[in-house]
Amino acid sequence: MALQLDTIRATAQRVAASHDLDLVDIEFQGGAKHRTLRIFIEKNALERAKLAEAAIASTGSEEGIALPKGVPVEMLSGVAHEDCTRFAQDFGTVLDVEDLIPGSEYTLEVSSPGLERKLFKPEDFTRFQGSLVKLQTFTPVNKNRQWQGRLMKFADGTLTIDLSAVKQKGKAKKATTEQLVEIPLVNVEKANLVAEI
Numbered sequence: 001m002a003l004q005l006d007t008i009r010a011t012a013q014r015v016a017a018s019h020d021l022d023l024v025d026i027e028f029q030g031g032a033k034h035r036t037l038r039i040f041i042e043k044n045a046l047e048r049a050k051l052a053e054a055a056i057a058s059t060g061s062e063e064g065i066a067l068p069k070g071v072p073v074e075m076l077s078g079v080a081h082e083d084c085t086r087f088a089q090d091f092g093t094v095l096d097v098e099d100l101i102p103g104s105e106y107t108l109e110v111s112s113p114g115l116e117r118k119l120f121k122p123e124d125f126t127r128f129q130g131s132l133v134k135l136q137t138f139t140p141v142n143k144n145r146q147w148q149g150r151l152m153k154f155a156d157g158t159l160t161i162d163l164s165a166v167k168q169k170g171k172a173k174k175a176t177t178e179q180l181v182e183i184p185l186v187n188v189e190k191a192n193l194v195a196e197i
Helices: 005-018 045-059 081-097 122-127 170-175
Strands: 021-029 036-043 107-111 132-141 144-155 158-162 180-184 188-193
Touching: 005 021, 005 036, 005 081, 036 045, 036 081, 081 107, 122 144, 132 158, 132 180, 144 180
Parallel strands: 036 107
Antiparallel strands: 021 036, 132 144, 132 188, 144 158, 158 180
């Protein structure tokens, strides 16, 4: 009996929505007795906006809620330990009742996507404009596949990265004398945020 990741993903999203959460990512690793299902969740956009409003109200200023290097609180996942616990209990029950993971032994891990979260969807790149990102392309851009810089803009399916935001190393340093590089989203193999602490 094969593992149905699409069914598990749809079920996780359904359970997450019932808790005002969004499913960010799902990973399944291991085999035999050491199988782990990792679920990454965050507050949905409405709940993140409520958290930001509450933080502004408590400090009396939008500047008081910014994290180091100007990352606004509404960009974060807003997920607390209690959110993960409630989701894990409900989702674990559904997994077992519907027998979505064949066999009885697996570990379910639920967490926020973290400060260096992966970026997948176009909405992620729009949401995190202004943040430091690290990405790898499928094919080289300016003779380089590894890029790190500030995501200045995402429009018309193209990312604009400001390379002056970080010191470039190796081929990236040699490959470009420009401060901005444009990379089509379809050429992005993987991308994630870079924590600015």
